[in-house]
Amino acid sequence: MISEGHQVKLELETVERIAALARLGLSQDEMERMREQLSVVLDHISMLEEVPTEDIPPTAQVIELQNIMRDDVVEPSLSQEQVLLNAPRSEDGFIKVKAVLDAS
Template sequence: MTIDRAAVDHVARLARLDLSEEERERMQVELAAILDHAEKIQALDLDGIEPTSHAIPLRNVMRPDEVTPSLPQEVALANAPETEDGRFRVPRIIEDS
């Protein structure tokens, strides 16, 4: 199969990866090769087979709604690249109106 450049650009945008020109070109080739291998399962008759998302049967696990100690603010912020007044600082999110 082939993956066109527009698809790579679209997926890179969805994945928030600012890939270089060279990386985008290589990604086109490598993703196609890996997906070619996966083509084999496209040919399988899988009608009526239930999908498995998880290997063990899962139920929602609830805990009592009790207040327990959580990380102190300074510990939670200790690894942040940038903080201000006890908060995570980020670049502009909303355009000026």
């Protein structure tokens, strides 16, 4: 399932697709290096295949907490000024980004 044969070897196209999903701008050199290094790690990870887990539930959390509820009461939070303090670009109390919709 995870590996076919003995060695996991990622396709360059897979690396490119994952980088796009992760919104990481990588150079061609980085893509190549990533392909090598991730293949080694994935190869190590593939040892999990030998563990039988058919009837085992996946862990959702490690300590046995029940849902924790509290009253939904409005309380003071960060001010608009504090929130925008670190924004690289802001205007009139808004964070400013490039247009995502075509103007035409």
